[in-house]
Amino acid sequence: MRLIYMDHAATTPLDPVVREGMLPWLGSDSGFGNPASATHGYGRAASAAVDHARQQVASLLQAPAEGVVFTGSATEAINLAILGRLRFVMQRNRGRHIITCATEHSAVLGACEQAQREGAELTVLPVDGAGRLSLSALRSALRDDTALVSLMLVNNETGVVHDIPAVAAALRDHPARLHVDVTQAIGKLPVDVSALGADLLSLSAHKFHGPKGIGALWRCPRPRLRLQPLQFGGGQEWGERPGTQAVHQIVGLGLACEQAARHLGSEGPRLQALRDRLEQGLWEAGIPLQRNGGVPRAPHISNLSFPGVHGEALLAEVSSTLAIAAGSACTSRSARGSHVLRAMGVGDAGLLSAFRFSFGRDSNADDIDEAVAVLSRGVRRLLSFSPLGDEVETHD
Ligand SMILES: Cc1ncc(COP(=O)(O)O)c(C=O)c1O
Numbered sequence: 001m002r003l004i005y006m007d008h009a010a011t012t013p014l015d016p017v018v019r020e021g022m023l024p025w026l027g028s029d030s031g032f033g034n035p036a037s038a039t040h041g042y043g044r045a046a047s048a049a050v051d052h053a054r055q056q057v058a059s060l061l062q063a064p065a066e067g068v069v070f071t072g073s074a075t076e077a078i079n080l081a082i083l084g085r086l087r088f089v090m091q092r093n094r095g096r097h098i099i100t101c102a103t104e105h106s107a108v109l110g111a112c113e114q115a116q117r118e119g120a121e122l123t124v125l126p127v128d129g130a131g132r133l134s135l136s137a138l139r140s141a142l143r144d145d146t147a148l149v150s151l152m153l154v155n156n157e158t159g160v161v162h163d164i165p166a167v168a169a170a171l172r173d174h175p176a177r178l179h180v181d182v183t184q185a186i187g188k189l190p191v192d193v194s195a196l197g198a199d200l201l202s203l204s205a206h207k208f209h210g211p212k213g214i215g216a217l218w219r220c221p222r223p224r225l226r227l228q229p230l231q232f233g234g235g236q237e238w239g240e241r242p243g244t245q246a247v248h249q250i251v252g253l254g255l256a257c258e259q260a261a262r263h264l265g266s267e268g269p270r271l272q273a274l275r276d277r278l279e280q281g282l283w284e285a286g287i288p289l290q291r292n293g294g295v296p297r298a299p300h301i302s303n304l305s306f307p308g309v310h311g312e313a314l315l316a317e318v319s320s321t322l323a324i325a326a327g328s329a330c331t332s333r334s335a336r337g338s339h340v341l342r343a344m345g346v347g348d349a350g351l352l353s354a355f356r357f358s359f360g361r362d363s364n365a366d367d368i369d370e371a372v373a374v375l376s377r378g379v380r381r382l383l384s385f386s387p388l389g390d391e392v393e394t395h396d
Contacts, residue, residue, distance in 0.1 A: 004367045005323045008360035009156050009184060009301055015209035021255040022211065025049060025248035035245050036236065046247045053254025057216055060257040061201065063193040066221040069237045070250050074183040074204030075107040077217035080241065081179045081200045082111040084227030085148050086120050095147030101125045101133055102343035108150050108181055130294025131160035131344050139170055146176040154184035157340040157356055158293030159301030168197025177225065183207055187260035188268055188300050193218065199225055209361055210256025214249035267361060272299035274359050274368050281372035287379050290350055292341055302357045305350040309382045317378030322371055325356040
């Protein structure tokens with residue numbers, strides 16, 4: 001039986017156009033040069049390919065290309081943004097305070113906690129039941145020594161979108177810099193550096209049909225936003241991420257950005273229609289459910305709890321047909337359940353039965369209809385055994 005992939009927020013299949021474009025840079029004929037080898041054509045060709053990819057990333061972000069620093073993942077880009085900036089400012093006594101939010105990805109929370117161990121002070125803002133941040137709480141948290149505010153554009157578990165332009169406006173007369181994790185937004189929402197008002201952005205190719213193992217940090221190049229590198233060695237990537245550049249991966253990221261820009265206008269509405277079809281379909285099938293996360297929401301993620309049903313039991317029912325994430329793939333190892341849903345005040349029953357459905361370019365309406373049928377069957381069967389079954393109201 002076909003396994004329907006609905007876990008695109010975890011990773012996406014590689015776009016064949018991207019794969020084709022990467023292949024020459026994996027060959028032994030000419031595409032293997034080191035971009036730092038400026039003395040011969042092999043190196044110069046590789047360097048030109050890296051420059052071209054840098055331009056492709058920048059044009060998706062509508063930003064100058066000198067701001068793009070290639071990294072190995074969004075996690076690395078985030079660590080470079082947070083630790084790189086905090087170490088730089090703390091060494092110069094120009095601030096030590098970071099503001100972030102309880103529903104951020106573990107890469108952001110982990111990097112902030114590391115900065116805290118190194119002497120930074122951290123404020124973690126709460127969210128409301130819909131996953132939204134309060135701007136007045138952000139304004140009250142700002143201090144004279146706040147050096148960095150780090151927030152995501154799209155939440156990876158719920159799809160909830162933070163109002164980043166409003167955050168940037170709140171910081172306008174403050175020296176704090178704004179880092180935005182746009183990992184889940186690329187290819188689904190427009191990500192324009194000036195419209196967001198961001199100083200730093202992090203992203204990862206594998207979330208939008210590019211290869212794994214390559215990400216980028218964009219940091220304001222004019223005037224250059226200074227970072228303390230996390231590694232030391234060669235001068236690649238302005239010395240901020242030294243090490244021989246992975247040309248095939250970088251080419252893949254560039255092409256994935258080009259494809260994301262090309263498909264953006266049609267993919268956003270198409271993914272939203274698929275997401276709504278799933279939620280509407282389950283509703284019409286009379287399945288009791290609770291949607292986790294309010295609006296605005298990105299189009300490709302739906303986080304649903306099925307009250308009265310144990311998530312693991314439902315997963316056992318559906319996992320031969322549906323590839324879905326219980327809570328978040330990134331946090332499913334946590335015994336306490338999703339930190340994002342907990343921060344939103346979702347209770348134990350909601351946490352235990354929460355699933356994330358996430359869609360991508362290869363998702364289609366047939367997949368959704370099949371998912372609705374399989375989930376409805378599974379939930380009904382489990383409710384019929386459950387002592388709570390009679391108490392959970394179904395609707396027709
Ligand atoms: C919002 C967000 N930020 C960061 C990351 C980390 O990305 P990577 O896998 O490239 O390290 C993820 C991946 O799950 C994510 O969803």
